[in-house]
Amino acid sequence: MGSDPYSWKIRKLTPRMAYDVELTVRRDHKIISRDAKSIIRQVDDFALACRRESTAKAVYDFIGKALQQPNEAQPPFTYLGLLSDYNGVDVHQTADYIELTSAGYIDRLLRSHGWDTPSPHESSDDRSAPLPVDAVDRLYQSPAGPSEGSPEHADLCASQGFSYRTLLGELLYAYITCRPDIGYAVVTLSKFASAPHAYHYSCLKGVARYLRRTKHWGIRFARRTHDPSLSPGTPHNLSLDPSLPPFPSIPSPLQLTGYVDAAHANDLRNRRSTTSYAFVLNGGAIAYRSKTQTVTATSSTEAEFIAAVSAAKTAKYLRAVLHELSFPQLSPTPIHIDNVSAIQIINARKPTERSRHIDIQAFAIQEGG
Numbered sequence: 001m002g003s004d005p006y007s008w009k010i011r012k013l014t015p016r017m018a019y020d021v022e023l024t025v026r027r028d029h030k031i032i033s034r035d036a037k038s039i040i041r042q043v044d045d046f047a048l049a050c051r052r053e054s055t056a057k058a059v060y061d062f063i064g065k066a067l068q069q070p071n072e073a074q075p076p077f078t079y080l081g082l083l084s085d086y087n088g089v090d091v092h093q094t095a096d097y098i099e100l101t102s103a104g105y106i107d108r109l110l111r112s113h114g115w116d117t118p119s120p121h122e123s124s125d126d127r128s129a130p131l132p133v134d135a136v137d138r139l140y141q142s143p144a145g146p147s148e149g150s151p152e153h154a155d156l157c158a159s160q161g162f163s164y165r166t167l168l169g170e171l172l173y174a175y176i177t178c179r180p181d182i183g184y185a186v187v188t189l190s191k192f193a194s195a196p197h198a199y200h201y202s203c204l205k206g207v208a209r210y211l212r213r214t215k216h217w218g219i220r221f222a223r224r225t226h227d228p229s230l231s232p233g234t235p236h237n238l239s240l241d242p243s244l245p246p247f248p249s250i251p252s253p254l255q256l257t258g259y260v261d262a263a264h265a266n267d268l269r270n271r272r273s274t275t276s277y278a279f280v281l282n283g284g285a286i287a288y289r290s291k292t293q294t295v296t297a298t299s300s301t302e303a304e305f306i307a308a309v310s311a312a313k314t315a316k317y318l319r320a321v322l323h324e325l326s327f328p329q330l331s332p333t334p335i336h337i338d339n340v341s342a343i344q345i346i347n348a349r350k351p352t353e354r355s356r357h358i359d360i361q362a363f364a365i366q367e368g369g
Contacts, residue, residue: 038325040086044077047086089177090218094233095226097283100178101218106211109170113162115208122213130185130210135203139188140268145197153195160201165193171207178218180278182207183290191269191292221284222253248336253282254327258315258335262293262307264300272296273303277311279318287314304339308346311335 038049039059046063048056057079064075083091085104092099110116146152148165157163168190175186185207192200220236240247250257260277267274272295278288291310297303315333322329337343 042087045087046077047083053082087177088173092218092233093230095223095228095230096233097220097222099218099220099233100284101216102174102177102179103215103218105177106174106215109174110208110212113167113208115205115212118212122209128210130182130207131188131203132206135206136188136266137268138199139192139203142197142199144192144195145200147195148193156196156198156201160198160205162201162205164196164201164204167204167208168193171204171211174211179211180219180285180288180290181214181217182211183288184274184276187274187290187292191267219284221282224253224282248334250280255331256281256286256315256318256322256329256333258311258333260304260307260311260335260337262297262300262303262339264297264303267292270296273306275303275307275310277307277314279311279314281322287318289314301339301341301345304337304342305345308335308337308342 040047046060048059050056050059060077060079061075064077064079067077068075082093084093085091088102088105090101090104092101107116146156168186171182171186172190175182185203189200189204189207196204248257248259256279258277258279260275262276263274265271265273273293274290275293276288276290278285280286289310293303293306295306297306312335315335319329319333337346
């Protein structure tokens with residue numbers, strides 16, 4: 001569980017937790033789970049999920065006393081009540097949903113760079129997109145900037161007013177916590193971190209401005225039952241583009257469902273494709289990724305097939321985690337792809353004449369149920 005002073009005590013006290021069933025410990029994710037109760041720890045910050053607040057108070061009291069040193073008058077941490085933020089993530093709990101956002105983190109990020117005040121010409125209704133429509137081509141066509149560590153790079157950094165890598169890392173944290181919409185932009189801009197041009201700086205700052213306009217966006221999970229003790233919340237006002245095909249329905253909120261897509265040869269340096277996928281549970285994404293593929297796909301079908309393989313591996317992992325957390329998936333996990341040829345190859349359960357060029361390891365997707 002790590003090497004901080006609390007780790008050995010936590011490992012020692014968990015078997016002593018006197019509840020109905022034995023606790024199990026997932027050391028790699030610092031998760032302690034029992035039935036409908038789960039504790040997650042980040043260094044000395046704890047968050048507990050359970051049905052009753054009395055249970056939460058009892059657990060925190062138990063852990064506090066176990067961690068309290070002989071020379072301490074009080075336990076080393078405080079019970080803060082209903083979870084409202086954790087590790088840079090804002091948790092908005094209402095009667096019908098729980099929503100994760102990074103509004104507080106985004107505010108701190110913007111203040112640290114002096115960007116918290118919008119320009120007079122900026123409208124809060126102008127949400128546009130993380131990158132301009134023509135940005136991708138221009139990003140790759142722009143000449144490389146001065147290499148990191150050179151005096152020219154230091155001058156460019158000073159003229160732009162921020163460190164490229166620093167801002168990139170800050171945006172990456174927002175992405176991995178609850179902002180999947182900036183994933184492709186962050187992944188693409190990271191490719192130029194060793195020698196960014198002024199245009200790359202401009203686009204990176206543009207992602208920060210986009211977050212300023214959309215800082216309250218996040219991931220919303222529906223409650224299984226209405227909780228009248230909490231505020232009613234705000235309903236989503238979503239309108240789907242009628243020109244697009246209907247969105248695939250989810251049979252049950254507790255059925256893990258995946259959505260995967262690939263952009264063929266959109267990395268203009270080496271013509272690699274991009275894999276993007278998201279897995280949804282209870283109406284919100286619980287796992288998502290945008291990543292440049294490690295091999296060069298020679299067709300859009302191959303790119304989609306490789307993306308499906310990555311998504312299938314993630315599905316297997318998520319099913320194992322959900323089973324451990326007492327949410328077993330009793331039916332196969334549907335993964336939606338928009339490429340008919342890739343679907344046919346996958347369902348054929350063997351290489352076809354049209355797929356002989358695809359790497360053998362990619363056919364691992366056909367092995368799982």
